[in-house]
Amino acid sequence: MSTTTAELAKAMADAWNTGQAERVIAIAARAAPADAEDEDVLVLLGLAQQATGRHPQAAATFRRLAQMRPDVSAYWNNLAVACRQAGDLPASEQALLTALSLAPDDAELHYNLGLLYTQQRHWLLARQSLLDAVHLAPHFIEARLQAAYACYVCGDNTHQETMLSGAVDWPAQPAEQALVLSAMLSVQGNLDAALRTLAHAQFPAEPAAGVMRLRIAAQRVLLYERNNQIGAAQNELQQLPPEALDALPADAEQARADGWRAHAAMAMRRGAYAEAEALYQRVLACTIDDESQASAAFGLASARDRQGQYPEAWQALQKAHATQLDIARNVVPELLATDSRPLQMTGGNIEHGTHADWKPLSSPDSRQSPVFVVGFPRSGTTLLEQMLDAHPDFRSMDERAYIHDLIESMELVGQHYPADLANLTQQDADQLRGVYRRMVGEVLPDLGERRLVDKNPLNMLCLPMIMRLFPHARIILCLRHPCDVLLSCSMQPFRSPAFMVLCSSLQRLAQGYASAFEQWYRDVDAFAPHVLEWRYESVVSQFDEQVARLGQFLETADASPMARFAEHARDKRFISTPSYAQVTEGVHRKAVGRWQNYREQLEPVLPVLRPWIDRLGYTE
Template structure:
């Protein structure tokens, strides 16, 4: 006589909770072969099939359950999970969407849907779904971490920071998640929190633990190198010698690639450019994901450039940018349209007549206002920032987009930028400044004791907002030969999708550079700010004179501490920009006229750049 369905379901539940999945499946075979299978029996069977990696069978079982009870969200969610695990992404998405429609307040469904979108590299949809899950369940740590990851890839730094608020107090994470979390914390400028996250990572069971230990050591080495703590980085690398990496099994390719890349970065710091090039070529040969390919290709280009192998460097850069365009295409495909505008703020301008119509408002003095360091990226802004930060009267906060965020805030409440700057009331201006300084204080709690340095190159596109809120602020425009700027940008692995696209070709870069400077010059003529031009080539050749001139512009009696910026940068630790290593080396002429080695590649864009080159006082 067959076992009654209720008794069978109880036996299956008991076996499932005991971890006896094969017994669950065997018990299910005792179920009567009728068209009216017991719902509980099917549920335990489907869960056991999932737990024992019989994903296609689990999908069939949960599909039966969903057809039996189409209003039960959990069955659709389990069907979606089984389909995802079996590789049927389309069926998985459809089932998740059905589950979401049945239970829109179920954070677990939204989290699972977000994970599917991450696997598919549909990053904007992943961010939306995961952030919605966090809204519904703010203490859902796994959702917060994955939402932050999606925001990180999309270049949404504000939301990433919001998702990671309090992450230092989270419980230890599985090692794979700890690697992701540590990378994001480091990108936010907190390498110490990143190292604590790695130290607490939970290793997987079995042989996989050994590979994961290597990956954790690799990331620690990378964090130390990134923070200019080279002795600590070398100490970590001693735990993963190249011979060990070579012996890793075929399924440990990411561990191998990460280890080779860490060794290559230290080789570059030791001027072993040939050794670094060999290691980056090995990473490229593994043909892993686009992020790995881009990082290795940019590294190879830098190593070849240092050896004077300029043709090979250029070929490597083409590989790097092809990989980054694939990344950007997954995030913001509209940026790849021929008429896209990666520098959106470059079209926002105020005329002289508009400026003269602004109603007067009380404003901070020059000493109470930030010192703004601006200029196109790779123009020497990080060098200047570290010079200012080396002076005991100043503090910088690394690169932040706080001024851009004020503009976004205006637009979110229905105000037009820059048009509505004219009608700002005293209260509104005070509120905007208060928002700005609240954000600064999260980064620099001791701000009140110092003069603030706000270094963000593309704040050059936000001059109307700066002039409205801080009309007495001192602004320093960093200049460098446009071709050297473009070459340096082209050789950098920027994380912002917009900058990935902007820097993907010299043509795009040249157009963006000219657009940015034309907007800057229009705004300087209209708004007449307090500006000092800081020309990289002149600083290199007449350093002491320019330090004195800088001190005079800022009203500093003794500017000599600024000259010790290299030592200051070495001691500071983490510096977020690509120049983190260069600024520790002091002033040198190596970066002047570097573009001449690549002149053949610049010839097609010189007609675009030449009028601006001449206007800025350079020659082509």
């Protein structure tokens, strides 16, 4: 390097180290053509261009560096970031793949590739790249946060929880990221950590800071409402005066929508349904992301339904489902095919009599086994869970997919489910139960001698695994009129992409319902489990008798605490399912026969449901 070039590079480095990015660019502009091609000069110039928002110029600079030194992964990484910021996403991906071929164990490269896929809404690819980054650098907090969000979008709750482990101790996050992190922590039931994340958020400069304060206030309202802390939500709502939302600049659409959505949620809680309808319409008039659009459309449908505006409510539901399909298309595009089966069937190969050939294994008795609450979603499983959790002898862990996880763990090691259940050794079964109990222990470290309640509706599709590990378990199948089930599913903003697709049309949903019960009764015939059929309509009309019946099935001397479930649910704060508000109100008949208001819409799927309406003892 000549003296002139060395001095040039030093002057640029001094300017860069004192935060004078514009001066770095100015010095480079005075360089002779030969000096301008020096590697150190180009690195500093590219960084300064990037720092000042000159992304196309930065991309051109880093491309020159990558061509000069194609063996340096950092230059390809810098090129990729500059291309992504400049909007050239294909070039960014190609540069990152080149960098990874040179440095496959570089966590930052996997992280940047994950960010690129996130921007492209290629969520499965984003999730894998970000999980890879965390695997290589477990303390890479930004990667953990982005991986958790990708898992959140993909409906991967297990990995999301793993990524957010220890998040309560993370350093303060920029306000935009704090909003995302707090939402995910709330979904996990950790309201205190969610609120702490918002309290420590780092704000941008004004006027953007004022906009972010309104968004964070709106988030607090929704967090408190979601956790049934209505007084706290109402107090927080005072930080969102309507005139402040109206006064927001035109480019603050998301903040305006967040604020109106918070007001709408509280109007629904007050029973001011016409007001809520108008507020949700204001949200939908904003230019916002798909998730916010879908949430507002479901809210609008609920507000109209409460006012008896059934055709208008159904119209809002169609918009909600169309928006959710757009979300799901970027996660599970294969499920949008007309012949797809969004509801994954995990069993069905155990024929009657085959179970008798299983190798006998020792297993826990009924009192040492979980109580499994199953049934098609929206059949009253949350109500029953809260009844059981209200009893001092039982403890629920909210909705977890741990039995599904055990099935996945079998398949990952090359075993075929359910066929290979027959070949499990005592050690295999003990290990699987040990994994299950460790997962439970992370959620309920204080379970002690209380009986575990494992409520996951679609565990009805996992009966072979349950019977292999806990053959003496008490299982409660929740039933409700199939048409009421379908209507209720249609009106819920499920987070699972597969369920978004399943509920997108009544035809898909009806077929999924029929397939689930076909498998359930086929498995029941094969295994003859200890099952109690728990009918929602009977609970509503004969509550005391049904509580006594439940206590008898579970061999509980005094079932009376179960009757105080509504009070218990109010004290519990977070309940993960869409029924979080309803179960605090006690038992009522409003949800019985509700489908008749939408009979015209449900009429085309009655032929699919009719066999199950008859078999389950219902009428049209």
